[in-house]
Amino acid sequence: MHEWTPTEMMTVAAARLLHDECVCFVGIGLPSAAANLARALHAPEIVLIYESGTIGAKPSVLPLSIGDGELADTADAVVSVPEIFRYWLQGGRIHVGFLGAAQIDRFANINTTVVGDYEHPSVRLPGAGGAPEIASSAGEVFVIIKQSVRTFRERLPFITSAGYLGGFDERERSGARGRGPTVVITDIGVLRPDPVSKELTLVALHPGATVEQARVATEWYLRVADDVVRTPAPTDAELGALRALRARTAQAHGVAVADE
């Protein structure tokens, strides 16, 4: 039954969405794992950009931090942090911004700042990093996040980075340049925004997952597409490449990688 873990399934599902012509601005953790899996499999020419200024990084192991030496050693170019955000991100050269998140709402807005009141938070999260400008400037945004009632929230305590804000055309009117989050990949399935309302809609379920399971793991009443498809199970090649990547990473860092 459990030939792969939910995290492996979501990583594989995310990797399948990336292709060779992509210039992808990658966050650390799950986005980086998925992007490098795509590079190992079907997208060897994908351009990975990390906010540490490494352009065209081709790491053989997953970086633990956003500025690991491996990224610089394997990059086509290493530029300063001001430059990466100016010329490359705000300059409109990024096709896909690939983000993780602590919490997300039905319009794919993202919170990575606080749980509770900003001035007196119950949990202080790391904060924005590059995400607000990635979310607004990248051509489109992919979000990868484990789905549960703690992460899929009816109301976010704080919007760090904009998805579709209040839905419908609110994002377009906000001045954001990119199209916004076009897909959300979870450990249960895949969600895409409704073309009109922009509300996240479950469009695919991973093998073994159910609509009921997705609804239980969502604080709001989750919209489900009429024609939900089944995510193809990970192939041996996909699982083999992912596990090899993780094994190399574990050996290099001396531990299991952070995304598990």
Add this chain to the structure above:
Amino acid sequence: MKIATLRDAIAGLVHDGDTVALEGFTHLIPFAAGHEILRQGKKDLELVRMTPDVIYDQMIGMGCARSLVFSWGGNPGVGSLHRFRDAVEHAWPRPLALHEHSHADMAARYEAGASGLPFAMLRGYVGSDLPKHNDNIKFITCPFTGETLAATQALRPDVSIVHAQKADRRGNVLLWGVIGVQREAVLAAKRAIVTVEEIVDELNAPMNAAILPAWTLSAVAHVPRGAHPSYAHGYYERDNAFFRAWDAISRDRATFEEWMQRHVLSTEDFAEFYASLSAAAPAGLRGASPVRRLGAAS
């Protein structure tokens, strides 16, 4: 005081109450300088740093900061900064005022400071709640296109401190690899201190290299391994095991204080600090045997 000891540089150039930026974007983090600030008991500092990671966790936990200007506060690849969280969530050991931005903004603010401009401008914060909680983030209308853009105050630290690979004997500094926002931070500051891995006769830098000319710096100090447990490209690697071990050390107030007392406050300088970590082995804090130790624990 161009080439100086780190002790003299910190004593002479960092004052209580100063706005102090220690930069280094996961690479070349000036740990040695942060420790020396703690040893000298500097207080009421406004700490500035895009990514306040373990070095600022240590400084915040020791109570030397009144406020923090930042854009991402975590232990990269590991999780929370427990001392930072304790300060924000429980005001321990003292309240910490936050001035929170995004990376693109912080980078632009340093650029504006280095450029002698009053504010930075970026296509930023669209739809974000951050501007509601930070009076330093405003919006302006482009006089040419009518677009709305974010404007934030330039950063002009009293002191910026960075670590680099090399200096020559006159104090010209060369750095390479992930150079982050270090040049901008130095050029934005009123005073600047650089610690370096080595001092050489000739830098032999390629044209267009990242150079900080001696005359832009207040002091250059020779501190080998001064970025440990972060890394110095071409010299030593990031000690990932330490960053993981920090999670357990910093989780508990007493454990944290005991560790800081033993390894930082009770050591004379960074060389002694580094030696004390080896002495503290089973913890394997220098990554002596991280595979077995941490692998078994997870």
